[in-house]
Each structure stands twice: as C-alpha cells, then as structure tokens.
C-alpha cells in the first residue's frame with residue numbers, strides 16, 4: 001500500500017510553504033503548547049519574581065515555531081516511519097529470547113490476531129534459531145544474511161533479515177530489528193522447477209519408450225496438467241504447418257484432442273507470442289465481459305470446444321518450433337509462473353527434439369537392416385518370413401526375460417541379420433549335398449563374416465552404438481551353446497579373441513565360449529533361429545510339427561545336448577513355459 005494515500009498521515013499532503021502555516025496553526029491549537037508555556041512562565045516568575053505576559057508568550061512562540069519547523073522538516077520522514085507498519089509482511093523488534101518488543105500496524109494486528117508474544121510461536125524454534133545464529137551482535141553495520149523460514153501460522157515462506165540495534169554510545173541494546181518478506185511464490189516455483197527437472201530427467205531416460213509409444217507430448221502434458229486445466233502444444237511440422245493437440249484431464253485420465261491445424265492467418269495467442277517473441281498472458285478478470293476478452297485473443301474454436309469451459313486465464317510462450325499455451329491456472333499467475341513456462345518449454349523442446357532424432361535414427365538404422373536382410377535372402381534359401389519370425393521369437397523371449405524396452409525393441413529388429421555372413425560363402429551354401437569336414441568349417445565362418453560385414457556396412461561406430469553391437473554379437477554368436485559346444489571358437493589361453501582372421505584354420509586351435517562368455521542375445525536368437533529352421537521345409541529336409549520340434553529342442557540326439565544346456569536355464573525356461581506362443585508366431589507369419 002502506498003502510505004502517501006493513507007488518510008491517517010496528514011503529513012503526506014505538505015508540499016509547499018503554505019503547509020508550514022498549516023502546521024503553525026496546528027501547534028496553536030495544541031493544548032500542550034499552552035500548558036508548557038504556562039509552566040515555563042511560572043518557573044521564570046518563580047526565579048525572577050517578575051510577573052509579565054512576556055514570561056508566557058516567549059515560550060509559547062518558541063514552541064510553536066520550533067515544533068512546526070521540526071514537523072515540517074521531518075514531514076517525509078514521518079511517512080517513512082509509517083512504512084513498516086503498512087507492510088503486509090511482518091517487521092518488528094525482538095530481544096535475545098525472541099520476545100516481540102515492538103510491532104506496529106499490520107504486523108501488530110497479525111501478531112495480536114494469532115496471539116504471538118514470542119517469534120518462536122510464529123516461525124517455530126528452528127526458524128528463530130536460524131535467524132539468531134545469523135545475527136552478529138558485535139557488528140554495527142551489517143544486516144544478517146537472509147534466511148528462509150516457514151510459518152505454519154500463515155502457511156507462508158519468508159525470507160528473514162535482521163539487524164542488531166545499538167545505543168548511541170555503540171553499546172548493543174540486546175534488541176534486533178527483524179523484517180520478513182513473503183517468498184512463498186518463489187519457493188513454490190523452486191519446488192515446481194525441481195519437480196520438472198526430475199520429471200523431464202526421467203522422461204529422457206525413457207526416451208526409447210517415448211519413441212515407441214509416440215507419447216512424448218502426452219507425458220509433457222501430464223506434468224503441465226498438475227497446475228492447469230488444459231494445455232495446447234503446437235509444433236511446426238515439415239510442411240511448415242502449425243499442428244498441435246489440446247490435452248486435458250477427465251476423471252484423472254489424460255485426453256488428447258484430434259490434431260488441430262492453425263492457419264498462418266490465425267490471430268490466436270500462439271501467433272501473437274511468436275511475432276512478439278515474448279510470453280503472452282492475460283486474465284479475464286481484467287475485462288468487463290467475457291466477450292471482450294475472447295475477441296481480443298481469438299482463441300481457436302476447436303481448442304475452446306475441446307477445453308469445454310470458459311477461458312479464465314492463459315499463458316502462452318514459444319521457442320523454436322514449439323509453442324505451449326496453458327489455460328486456466330489453478331492458482332494466481334505470478335512472475336514466477338511465467339519463468340516456469342520458459343523452463344518448461346526449454347525442456348519440452350529438448351525432449352521433443354531428442355525423440356525426433358531418435359526416430360530419424362531408428363528409421364535410418366532400419367533401412368540399413370532391411371538392405372542387409374535383402375542381401376541375406378539372395379544368398380540363402382531362407383525367406384523373408386523366416387527373418388520376420390526370428391525377429392518375433394527373439395523379441396518375445398527378451399520381453400519375457402524382463403529386458404528393457406530398448407533391448408527388446410532392438411533384438412526384435414535385428415535378429416533377422418543373424419545369417420548375413422552367408423553372403424560371403426555362396427559356393428558352400430549352394431552345395432547340393434552334405435558338407436565334408438572342411439566345408440562345414442568354412443560354413444561355420446559365416447558367423448565371423450557376418451560380424452565383419454555388420455561392422456563394415458554400418459560404419460565404424462559399432463562399438464559405440466548399442467544396436468550395432470547387438471547386431472554384431474548376434475551374427476557372431478548365434479551358433480554358440482551355453483555348455484561350450486558351439487562355434488566360432490574364440491577362446492585362447494583364457495582370453496576371448498576378436499575374430500580378425502577370415503581363415504577358418506586359424507580358429508581350430510581355439511576353445512569354444514561357454515556360459516556367460518556368450519552374449520545373451522546370441523543364445524536368444526540361436527533358439528529362435530533353430531526353432532524356425534526345424535519347423536520350415538528346406539531343400540534337404542521336410543518341415544516338422546511344433547511337437548516334433550519341441551522334442552528335438554528338449555534333447556537333440558544327433559548332438560547329445562539338452563535344451564537347457566544349449567541355451568542356458570533362463571532362456572530355456574522362458575521357451576518351455578511359453579512354447580505355444582512360438583507355434584502362434586510360426587503360424588502367424590506363413591509364406
């Protein structure tokens with residue numbers, strides 16, 4: 001409140017010398033002036049024994065002139081003294097023990113209404129200690145470092161500052177001038193911002209899921225709808241169109257509107273904000289009617305229809321290609337809320353950009369995978385359907401084993417590449433008879449060639465990219481067995497070798513990998529591939545039934561290996577418990 005408008009402070013109207021006359025007149029009217037003049041006059045008479053009207057008139061005029069000069073000179077100071085009393089936030093004087101020694105105006109009224117005698121009753125012992133620790137009673141000038149305290153009485157956060165008081169001789173009075181400032185909005189904003197950072201941090205860690213489910217906007221909107229009734233998120237798409245969705249909560253569930261395209265000619269706040277590059281915000285309470293408010297902001301009809309209740313207030317902000325407009329804040333819109341919008345939009349934009357990049361990256365990756373798969377199909381007798389089924393079985397096993405979304409999604413895309421190495425041995429593949437020993441060893445090299453092809457064709461980022469590493473591992477290890485009877489042989493003197501040599505003879509001196517030495521994705525795809533190969537008809541064999549294949553996988557007599565030993569107990573358990581699903585996948589993808 002502006003103290004100059006307070007009718008209780010007449011000093012506020014003094015602006016010219018005429019005011020001085022007004023003050024003189026006031027002093028003349030003051031009964032105390034007469035009483036003091038009478039006492040002084042009598043004292044002069046007592047000591048001088050000279051009774052004269054001058055004895056009384058001189059003290060009278062001296063008082064009137066001196067007092068009015070002092071009052072005239074301190075007219076602004078009077079206003080300033082009023083200031084603490086007019087503040088909404090408490091300011092007072094307390095002693096060592098926290099006893100309120102002096103308060104005035106609103107502070108006094110507040111403390112009286114809450115029956116506060118000691119400041120501890122207002123901010124607790126902890127709050128009092130926090131202020132007291134900061135006060136240095138020997139320091140004449142310094143105001144204490146502000147401390148943040150909470151009052152359960154007013155349910156507000158305050159920043160408290162204090163200053164020790166001193167006598168003119170410099171001796172500490174043992175009293176402190178204390179003043180509070182309400183920082184509840186800022187505290188709430190800090191808290192909200194912290195929550196936002198945590199929330200978006202969690203979103204980034206679930207980026208793959210956001211890409212897969214295509215629900216990044218829903219996730220951002222969910223956070224926003226904690227504080228607003230609805231939110232419209234608009235993005236400029238590749239055709240430079242403004243396309244967006246409105247989100248609102250209905251029965252605690254998020255609802256998304258159909259896509260809304262805003263024409264370039266729209267006068268909606270989105271465009272005002274874009275043109276002016278600033279936050280646009282307003283509140284209906286500032287306008288005489290809803291009509292005036294509506295016509296000023298040209299809210300899009302589809303947006304209003306979806307929100308389905310009158311717009312009371314909104315905040316609109318944009319950055320880059322994204323605009324966000326929130327409707328009907330659940331609380332008063334403050335400067336902090338606007339700042340919060342800026343942070344929110346920054347983080348939202350980062351997430352949306354990351355999702356877009358991840359999606360683009362996925363598309364490029366899949367293109368490469370499909371290209372390689374096409375090559376594999378030419379080289380082998382395998383069909384596109386075999387490849388798709390191996391992807392599906394592998395995805396299913398990984399999901400049942402409890403791997404994360406990224407693992408499941410990736411293995412479900414690239415298990416298809418397991419035999420890509422066969423493109424390097426077309427002569428062996430096409431042999432119309434059983435292999436001899438040397439041919440078998442050469443054929444087994446398709447694992448090494450496959451890993452090499454993936455590393456080369458996918459660029460030299462294989463080590464960095466999780467998906468490429470997995471693709472390479474699958475190509476290299478899908479013929480390993482858990483009990484160490486598979487190939488390629490990659491262990492020498494306890495060291496696991498990098499398969500650099502392209503000559504099968506170089507591997508003969510090595511030992512096989514076993515157990516945890518084999519990447520799990522290799523074993524998973526190994527089972528998927530073998531189940532499907534046994535079920536399928538090939539040039540050299542007939543197709544087998546699901547039940548027949550189950551028996552062979554459980555114990556393969558030609559190799560003398562049980563399923564559990566071949567793939568490890570974990571994978572085998574998933575297979576046995578869900579074997580019907582493998583039949584369903586096989587039946588679902590027929591030639």
Ligand SMILES: [Fe+2]
Nearest residue numbers: 418419478479
């Ligand atoms: Fe293979």
Ligand SMILES: [Fe+2]
Nearest residue numbers: 382418419529
């Ligand atoms: Fe295969």
